[in-house]
Amino acid sequence: MREEGVTDRDLARAVTAGTLLHPRRNAYLPMGVPVDTVDAVSIGGLLTCTSELRRAGVFVMERADLDVHLPEHASRVPGISRPVRRHWGRLVRRPHPCATSVEPLDAVACAVRCQSPRAAIASIDSALQRGYVHRDDLRELFGALAGRYTALLPLVDGRAESGPETLVRLILRALGLRYEVQVRITGVGRVDFLVDGWLIIECDSEEFHADWEAQRRDRRRDQAAAARGFAVYRPIAEDIMWGPEEVVAAIRGLFSGTAGGALSRRVA
Incomplete structure (x- = not known):
């Protein structure tokens, strides 16, 4: 100065x-x-x-x-x-x-x-x-x-749009699952992860999903995904960061059942 x-x-x-x-x-x-x-x-x-x-x-x-x-x-x-x-x-x-x-x-x-x-x-x-x-x-x-x-x-990847997304990516990698990042699905839009071609994982965080209008949009997206044969899992940021074992158990549970059945699915 x-x-x-x-x-x-x-x-x-x-x-x-x-x-x-x-x-x-x-x-x-x-x-x-x-x-x-x-x-x-x-x-x-x-x-x-x-x-x-x-x-x-x-x-x-x-x-x-x-x-x-x-x-x-x-x-x-x-x-x-x-x-x-x-x-x-x-x-x-x-x-x-x-x-x-x-x-x-x-x-x-x-x-x-x-x-x-x-x-x-x-x-x-x-x-x-x-x-x-x-x-x-x-x-x-x-x-x-x-x-x-x-x-x-x-x-290191660099495509994640939030910290919790990176943490979920590391979980999927450790579980040896096949996944795609930031996938656009016809009639649904872009999703955080598409796992094994049938499971959509969206990483919620309080910062971006606190208001009811945002939750309504998310639920309608989930509904559109379900209509096209996809299952949707939305772990919350708190669990992703501080209770990852709960997220791991949930993903393992989804893959141990019949959620990955032979419904037809379209990925843009």
């Missing part, structure tokens, strides 16, 4: 007027910046890991209250009135001097280290789907991680 002719007095006036925040010496932020960002800057760090992914709209399943990356030379870090998970270490990509977050690749790498393997894959898929990182970044991303994480790379 000073390079643009802004004086200390101008900055003080802006802070007093409520158009600028002054969380730390020589640090100014516009009003409306997320609280996580303000808190990270206030202790001399950058938003990172699951906190940065959450800010960017990327799916995270296992998160801290606040993740902050601190300079390697930081010795005394001021405390704030909330839990902070502090991260040190060299970054792969140097942030801009005025940045309030680490670069996307570093945030994703950090989130991979701090989550379980399935949650990490879901975060990478989400980051790819949202364009937060790109496929060309994957080699550099996994190069920045310890060798044990290399096993996750073949499991």
Whole structure:
């Protein structure tokens, strides 16, 4: 700001007027910046890991209250009135001097280290789907991680439109089932998964399916699918994330019965 002719007095006036925040010496932020960002800057760090992914709209399943990356030379870090998970270490990509977050690749790498393997894959898929990182970044991303994480790379897909979709894909893969992703079915529309040619799996999440109108649309789609000989299973996000054994049992149960009978089905 000073390079643009802004004086200390101008900055003080802006802070007093409520158009600028002054969380730390020589640090100014516009009003409306997320609280996580303000808190990270206030202790001399950058938003990172699951906190940065959450800010960017990327799916995270296992998160801290606040993740902050601190300079390697930081010795005394001021405390704030909330839990902070502090991260040190060299970054792969140097942030801009005025940045309030680490670069996307570093945030994703950090989130991979701090989550379980399935949650990490879901975060990478989400980051790819949202364009937060790109496929060309994957080699550099996994190069920045310890060798044990290399096993996750073949499991990354990037087509899932939600974290729960990735988690269900991993379940189907582990069960050895034949499945297609984002399939368009005549008279029904696009579905999340078509398994073995007869079972439609739609991954509900509270975020997108909380209102009754959305539920009505979903049920009419299910009705149209049933009329065409398909079975439909809608696990809720809570079970997908925190009770996957229940989802596995449900899918196994469907395949142990006669639901995959010889009705004629048409897939566009």
